[in-house]
Amino acid sequence: DAGVIQSPRHEVTEMGQEVTLRCKPISGHNSLFWYRQTMMRGLELLIYFNNNVPIDDSGMPEDRFSAKMPNASFSTLKIQPSEPRDSAVYFCASKATGTGELFFGEGSRLTVL
Amino acid sequence: DAKTTQPPSMDCAEGRAANLPCNHSTISGNEYVYWYRQIHSQGPQYIIHGLKNNETNEMASLIITEDRKSSTLILPHATLRDTAVYYCIVRTDNYGQNFVFGPGTRLSVLP
Numbered sequence: 001d002a003g004v005i006q007s008p009r010h011e012v013t014e015m016g017q018e019v020t021l022r023c024k025p026i027s028g029h030n031s032l033f034w035y036r037q038t039m040m041r042g043l044e045l046l047i048y049f050n051n052n053v054p055i056d057d058s059g060m061p062e063d064r065f066s067a068k069m070p071n072a073s074f075s076t077l078k079i080q081p082s083e084p085r086d087s088a089v090y091f092c093a094s095k096a097t098g099t100g101e102l103f104f105g106e107g108s109r110l111t112v113l
Numbered sequence: 114d115a116k117t118t119q120p121p122s123m124d125c126a127e128g129r130a131a132n133l134p135c136n137h138s139t140i141s142g143n144e145y146v147y148w149y150r151q152i153h154s155q156g157p158q159y160i161i162h163g164l165k166n167n168e169t170n171e172m173a174s175l176i177i178t179e180d181r182k183s184s185t186l187i188l189p190h191a192t193l194r195d196t197a198v199y200y201c202i203v204r205t206d207n208y209g210q211n212f213v214f215g216p217g218t219r220l221s222v223l224p
Contacts, residue, residue, distance in 0.1 A: 042217075048211060048212070055211075093212075099206060102149070107155075
């Protein structure tokens with residue numbers, strides 16, 4: 001299996017631009033998590049899905065952030081408009097139901113100028 | 114999920130055992146203890162988990178106290194590549210459970 005695949009690996013954009021991060025979970029996994037990591041705040045859970053349905057989005061910082069999972073093999077995290085404080089590494093992770101072994105992607109490093 | 118408490122940092126000499134503690138005094142009967150680690154800028158990696166009994170795999174051993182209020186992750190022969198942040202997480206495996214990471218313990222393996 002190729003593991004959790006995230007794209008892009010690096011993104012540099014200007015304030016006000018829309019950013020879309022993509023994630024392909026491991027086939028057969030039905031839980032998907034989005035995290036954000038910064039030096040100041042550590043690893044924060046933003047939102048997670050079970051069977052493509054958002055279960056808890058209380059970690060999403062504000063309305064500028066949105067996440068979708070249109071099918072079992074794809075999810076997006078969108079920031080519109082982006083701000084410099086959104087600069088971070090964004091991780092996607094997936095797991096199978098009934099297990100606690102999360103598999104993480106390599107992350108998307110976002111820099112907003 | 115039960116709250117966990119870990120020391121912010123620890124040092125260990127290369128080749129020696131690294132013993133990383135975690136307190137989870139409010140753990141409930143159906144909550145597992147999970148350990149993950151994050152090496153530099155990579156995504157966290159699963160290490161081991163347990164419910165009541167001690168567990169061992171190729172990476173580490175997990176010792177859970179009889180009252181389950183604390184646990185210790187043991188890396189038997191630490192190498193420089195074990196330098197990482199180690200996270201202790203307590204959670205059930207029920208449907209819909211979240212997965213929250215605390216600040217963890219930054220382990221530095223010294224030559």
